[in-house]
Amino acid sequence: MALVKPSNTTFAKIKVIGIGGGGSNAVNSMIISKQIQGVEFIAINTDAQALLTSQAETKLQIGSNFTKGLGSGADPEVGKTAAEESYEKLKDLLYDTDMVFITAGMGGGTGTGASPIVAEIAKQSGALTVAVVTKPFAFEGNKRMHAAEEGINFLRETVDTLIVIPNQRLMDVVDKKMTLLDAFRLADNVLGQGVQGISDLITVPGLINVDFADVKTIMTDSGSALMGIGEASGENRASTAARMAIASPLLEVSIEGARGILFNIIGGEDMTMTEVSDASQIISNAADPQANVIFGATIDETMGNNIKISVIATGFDEQQMGYASSRRQPFGAFSSDSQSRLSRSQPSEPTQTKIDRTPDGYTQPLTTTQITSSKTNESPFVQSDGFRSDEQPKSAIKAKSATPTTEFEDEFEIPAFLRKKQ
Template sequence: MTTNSHDASHLHAVNIVTGIPSAEGVSSIPISDCQMRSQCGNSDDFSEWVQIRVIGIGRSGCQIVDRLYQRKYEEQCVQLIAIDVNEASLYQCGADKHIHLAASVADREKYVAEIRVRVEQAKEAICSAMRRAHMLFIVGEASDSTGNAAAPLIAKWASEMHIPNVGALIMPCKSDTDIGNELAYDTLNQMRLIADSVIEVSADDVRKHLHRHATSACISLEANALVSEAIRGVIDLVMLPGYVCVDFADVCSAFDEPDIGVIGIGFASGPDRAHLAAEQAWSSPLMGGIQTSQINALIAIISVAPGTFRLSEGKTVMTTILNKVSSETFFIYGARFNPSLGDRIQVTIIATGHTR
């Protein structure tokens, strides 16, 4: 569902099949997993169904892909590709396709250059994996040598193939080595020039989200989890039945914004859970204290356990967030199932189109 207005009084759901607003405010034709599977998986021609690719690069990228792989999406609709230099860790990662980049030079600058050559040599395999995709996510750690070499090239090839592509990069703590930070910002700047949109997850912000004494390993795992959760939310909204479904073209429009994107996540329970979770997501350290006037597009993903969602909660989340942004902000919201939440509600915000 999309809106550009601060008036949430006309909140309604959209039928996932027809795109027609339903009279009751919920999807008028619920679609079972079996029906979705038959639409995506049993057709001889998948070109008419939305196809999403996620490419994980380097250690963190492969860990993110592995998390998503546990979701068991239909392979024809969602394909997960892992790319890394370390062959042992690469094949321990759950993915639909593994691409190994053999590189052995010890010097860092020469190492990045060699990986870039290996990526070029693997172009046919990478482009074959991306073929027929309607959206591509490129994920990994920005300070990783493999990510620095591969991510911009893959984004460039995706653009040449007219595939909307979104980079989701984990940035290192500012206290990390100068070399790591230099490599990270080089990756980020290249991706900003090439990719349609770039989501930045700052390790410093993740540390605030946890606690200031969190170890580097904990910060890395939490950052990977946040990126995978945000991407899973977008995929689920587009691919799976839910309480309030969204149009894929609107999702593409939200990501077709220059500059940087950020993620905020909030959880709450109780009678006022929708408002509390929306406020928590908005004030999350992961949002980096951005100015509301800087946001051009925003996706709000509501996650609830089946049978616990009230339409008024969708309106509450929508109103809470819309009151914080410009009336010109392109806004999408949707609601999906997550049985593990119990009586809690989760609100995930992806804001794009601003400069830090």
């Protein structure tokens, strides 16, 4: 019988799209790191000059007639209008795509305003749509935070899964002596891990494969979700990596009660069946007894003595996650004028709003990211070498590194070990 060699057209087509200054910076970092393979990187911006610095193979300037290529001026309404002007170009860009990752810094103009439009087009094209976005630091002010929250609320309605990374929360767990540049790079790393943790499940071939259909089963309109990554070496490395993947000091909730679990374990040739079994047992025990568990195992010689585990958990109860499912007016706080105009773009039939968080625990505790399937969480950002919310005020870097709770951060959003300090 003749062997049939798979062609590239049989692989899942995955696109990672950076929108606005923050999203484009994040994509640049992912490209430079060379850790995410088998995907197409795309940069979308209203700022023509900023696009010149993008290392993405595909670049799209949106709203060229409306903005003249000069950016959005930190106005989400401008970002939204620019995306609407380029609607057909965006449709062509997302045509025939299986999965779309959207990265953006919420609170600015292009990322906040255009991301929901891009997500809506991706979802309508039939692609599994996952957004990995950031929320501003508290020192950036209430106005920017409010804009980010409104943008996140709107984005939540248009994606399958939403991962929100809290910059402010990140400040609570890093070394206080960490330089500003290193902090930005760390935030960027966390965002990249959010994308890589999911894409690796699909693009990295395994001894026991987790394919795109498995990921789609777990993540499509699945409600709140958690996503975590753990990596460890030495004695009990598999058990340690499993526990890191399902828990983090950045999160208060665990995967307890999850009704859908998808995880992948990667190790060297010395990885044993007992280690795979131990890790599987730890993750399964933390979920609902009736959970649908899908797992994969991959042998990677470059792992050395390390074992790495990626986990996606879905199917949580809304009350368990502590989020209200009520829909809020998207972009309602930008301005009285923009509110009426933006409301016209709301989907006629809102998808159900579910939220959640996720850990990306890596070897260090602060690597865990929050994830929200079809709905939301929190976020950070960086600039140039780090991921930063697009068009962040330069004055922001002079602010002190205090970590106050703003009116936009529920007490529930603060981990227990941090709440006790307040």
